[in-house]
Amino acid sequence: MPELPEVETVVRGLSRVLEGEVLRHVETRRDTLRFPIPQKFAEILKGKRVKDLSRRAKYGLIHMEDAPDVIFHLGMSGRMRLLGAGAPDFEKHDHVIFETGKGEVIAFNDPRRFGFIDFLNEDGSHPMLEKLGPEPLSNHFNGPALAEKLKGKKSPIKAAILDQSVVSGVGNIYACEALYEAGLSPRRSAHTVQGQRAERLANTIREVLTRAIAAGGSTLKDYAQVDGELGYFQHDFRVYGREGEACRNEGCDADIQRLVQSGRSTFYCSKCQR
DNA sequence: ACCACTACCTGAAGGC
DNA sequence: TGCCTTCAGGTAGTGG
Numbered sequence: 001m002p003e004l005p006e007v008e009t010v011v012r013g014l015s016r017v018l019e020g021e022v023l024r025h026v027e028t029r030r031d032t033l034r035f036p037i038p039q040k041f042a043e044i045l046k047g048k049r050v051k052d053l054s055r056r057a058k059y060g061l062i063h064m065e066d067a068p069d070v071i072f073h074l075g076m077s078g079r080m081r082l083l084g085a086g087a088p089d090f091e092k093h094d095h096v097i098f099e100t101g102k103g104e105v106i107a108f109n110d111p112r113r114f115g116f117i118d119f120l121n122e123d124g125s126h127p128m129l130e131k132l133g134p135e136p137l138s139n140h141f142n143g144p145a146l147a148e149k150l151k152g153k154k155s156p157i158k159a160a161i162l163d164q165s166v167v168s169g170v171g172n173i174y175a176c177e178a179l180y181e182a183g184l185s186p187r188r189s190a191h192t193v194q195g196q197r198a199e200r201l202a203n204t205i206r207e208v209l210t211r212a213i214a215a216g217g218s219t220l221k222d223y224a225q226v227d228g229e230l231g232y233f234q235h236d237f238r239v240y241g242r243e244g245e246a247c248r249n250e251g252c253d254a255d256i257q258r259l260v261q262s263g264r265s266t267f268y269c270s271k272c273q274r
Numbered sequence: 275a276c277c278a279c280t281a282c283c284t285g286a287a288g289g290c
Numbered sequence: 291t292g293c294c295t296t297c298a299g300g301t302a303g304t305g306g
Contacts, residue, residue, distance in 0.1 A: 002299060034282075034301090058300080076299055077284075093284085112283045114300060128301095155277060164301080171299055220299065221286075262278055265297085280304080289295085 002074040004169030005212035013226025018050045025099035034116040057168035068119035075114025081107045132168040143199030158186035178205040185273045239267040
């Protein structure tokens with residue numbers, strides 16, 4: 001499910017339910033996701049109040065009063081499910097449960113278990129946050145900053161923008177979409193994206209992510225916002241998942257092609273992207 | 275140092 | 291109906 005726009009949507013949804021609330025009940029229903037869940041995770045959080053939530057790249061952060069902050073990652077298949085108050089209807093793969101003082105129940109559900117949940121260090125650091133590049137929607141991300149990161153990189157530009165140390169939060173869908181909007185071939189060597197090209201790409205990355213957030217993210221299989229609403233940005237895809245379909249650029253008669261780069265599908269138009 | 279590939283895990287979809 | 295293969299929104303670790 002989750003690239004930056006989906007995580008942003010989930011964090012906003014969770015904020016509405018959790019901010020300012022005491023965690024009346026916390027429960028871990030297995031010991032390990034991608035990494036082990038910390039010992040006494042539930043015990044440490046039980047009875048503590050949530051200050052607020054934030055997002056860094058594809059990570060959600062739950063800031064606590066008088067307890068360590070929580071970091072979570074949704075992996076490929078993670079969701080946060082908001083369950084009605086009363087007797088919650090748990091499903092398979094509901095691994096971690098939070099209940100607020102008002103009786104709202106949140107379940108972290110992740111069939112593939114590529115996600116994880118952990119505590120931040122006291123200074124707000126975490127090993128997973130160390131190598132992250134700039135937030136694409138912040139002022140630190142722009143053409144020159146991107147060009148600098150791409151300098152000397154021999155890998156294809158598609159692989160480079162999936163590299164979280166170049167720009168953080170962009171995943172396979174939005175990498176494809178941003179390259180299409182920028183008119184750049186996914187196979188182009190990253191180091192050739194300088195000057196105007198870098199400017200253009202930085203802009204399309206920001207635009208695509210911003211539009212996706214406004215649409216509540218993208219729903220492929222079962223991604224849902226916290227309240228169960230679906231995202232709908234998938235209707236705006238220009239290339240992702242559209243192999244063999246017509247390019248949507250005015251005056252282009254080519255079909256969208258699919259190729260595999262470092263083990264992942266790339267969708268692009270070979271006429272519009274150079 | 276850089277880059278591509280594998281491994282991690284489950285489930286859905288398609289072919290036979 | 292069922293078995294087998296392929297594919298999926300991510301990323302740490304490995305080996306060239």
